[in-house]
Amino acid sequence: MNCVLPFDMMELKCLEFFSGIGGMHYALQKSNLIGKVLESFDINPTANLTYEYNFNVKPNQISIEMLKVDYIEKLSANTWLLSPPCQPFTQGGLRKDSKDIRCTALFHLFEKLLPNLNNKPEYIFIENVANFAHSDAKSRILKVLRKNYQFFEFILSPLQFNIPNDRNRYYLLARKNSISVSQLQYKDSDIILDWHLKKNENDINTLSNYQLEENLDEFLVPSKMFKNRKTFSVGVIVKPSDTYSFCFTKAYGRHGVGSGSYLQTLNLNLDPIAYYKEFVYKEDETILLENNMLNQFNKKSSKKETDTEKLENFIKMFGIRYFSPLEVCYLNGFPIKSESFFQEKTLFKFNTSKTNKNQNWRMIGNSLNVTVVSELLKVLVVDDMFWERNKIS
Numbered sequence: 008m009n010c011v012l013p014f015d016m017m018e019l020k021c022l023e024f025f026s027g028i029g030g031m032h033y034a035l036q037k038s039n040l041i042g043k044v045l046e047s048f049d050i051n052p053t054a055n056l057t058y059e060y061n062f063n064v065k066p067n068q069i070s071i072e073m074l075k076v077d078y079i080e081k082l083s084a085n086t087w088l089l090s091p092p093c094q095p096f097t098q099g100g101l102r103k104d105s106k107d108i109r110c111t112a113l114f115h116l117f118e119k120l121l122p123n124l125n126n127k128p129e130y131i132f133i134e135n136v137a138n139f140a141h142s143d144a145k146s147r148i149l150k151v152l153r154k155n156y157q158f159f160e161f162i163l164s165p166l167q168f169n170i171p172n173d174r175n176r177y178y179l180l181a182r183k184n185s186i187s188v189s190q191l192q193y194k195d196s197d198i199i200l201d202w203h204l205k206k207n208e209n210d211i212n213t214l215s216n217y218q219l220e221e222n223l224d225e226f227l228v229p230s231k232m233f234k235n236r237k238t239f240s241v242g243v244i245v246k247p248s249d250t251y252s253f254c255f256t257k258a259y260g261r262h263g264v265g266s267g268s269y270l271q272t273l274n275l276n277l278d279p280i281a282y283y284k285e286f287v288y289k290e291d292e293t294i295l296l297e298n299n300m301l302n303q304f305n306k307k308s309s310k311k312e313t314d315t316e317k318l319e320n321f322i323k324m325f326g327i328r329y330f331s332p333l334e335v336c337y338l339n340g341f342p343i344k345s346e347s348f349f350q351e352k353t354l355f356k357f358n359t360s361k362t363n364k365n366q367n368w369r370m371i372g373n374s375l376n377v378t379v380v381s382e383l384l385k386v387l388v389v390d391d392m393f394w395e396r397n398k399i400s
């Protein structure tokens with residue numbers, strides 16, 4: 008969406024909770040909205056180190072549940088940006104939902120701080136995994152918001168923004184009401200799943216546009232990542248000409264299939280999956296190449312283990328490598344290269360003398376898609392037509 012920014016736009020004075028490596032801060036910059044981050048908060052020293060390395064400001068390392076109303080009130084912020092921990096809503100995190108201790112900070116913000124602020128933020132923006140949409144934790148947050156806010160919910164993937172990476176995420180955009188709306192009058196609208204981006208033929212964005220690494224050896228996928236994997240779904244190994252890659256999670260580089268895609272860099276005219284089936288895992292007749300066979304990966308194979316040497320040859324022959332941490336950042340919309348003379352903002356980089364590859368993958372896997380968030384921030388703040396059109400009567 009290309010919004011024309013009104014001249015009289017209110018300056019956004021943001022608090023960035025659960026700031027990590029600053030995905031929200033970058034999204035604010037990318038949106039071109041007038042605004043600044045007054046303070047960011049995160050307990051993770053490695054993420055804070057990266058944040059400081061880029062923005063020259065150290066996030067507040069206090070645990071959010073320790074924040075007091077007076078402290079927040081004095082900051083005089085009018086915008087809250089937050090992407091709380093997702094583990095309470097993921098399978099890997101046991102999906103304990105609101106019973107998970109990692110929700111405490113979120114409830115502190117919405118049940119202890121927000122109701123007691125005299126100057127409540129005009130705008131609130133939340134990002135989380137798609138499962139959050141159906142959680143008890145979300146219901147608790149909405150119960151508070153209904154008293155003073157109108158809000159819209161989205162579940163969107165960067166694929167809908169012409170970015171060749173899947174990262175289906177939940178977004179909540181809330182605007183403070185001028186008059187208080189009582190809970191009874193309020194009717195929830197549906198979660199919005201579509202994004203109207205005009206695509207044209209020349210606009211197809213392939214993974215090759217995000218390739219930054221020349222050094223194959225450094226990022227070659229170790230054979231253990233392929234061991235005992237009897238199935239491959241489309242998207243595990245992608246080519247530079249592809250317009251799709253799996254969501255990169257914080258486990259990328261440590262877990263095998265399911266944490267992100269691998270890039271084929273050699274013999275691009277050949278199909279590695281067909282080759283794997285024919286020559287590497289020939290003894291297994293149950294290889295399935297359909298799209299959503301991810302569950303199959305988790306089932307124990309009773310078949311013989313794939314020969315390590317064969318696997319290593321397979322990986323070398325096709326030059327199958329990881330996307331580097333910086334490439335994942337690039338796919339996630341972080342500014343890696345300056346793109347235009349006028350948009351010279353803070354570029355993103357890792358402090359590679361202090362953090363290693365695995366830490367960097369972990370941090371970016373925890374982060375968010377800056378482009379998607381920047382577009383939604385514009386909807387939140389300046390797209391009055393959207394709010395009018397979707398007004399709850």
Ligand SMILES: C[S@@+](CC[C@H](N)C(=O)[O-])C[C@H]1O[C@@H](n2cnc3c(N)ncnc32)[C@H](O)[C@@H]1O
Binds near residue numbers: 049050
């Ligand atoms: C999903 S990540 C958000 C990442 C961030 N949006 C980014 O761009 O990197 C959640 C973050 O919340 C932080 N966190 C978790 N519990 C916290 C707490 N109680 N107080 C402050 N930060 C916390 C974690 O360290 C982690 O960086």
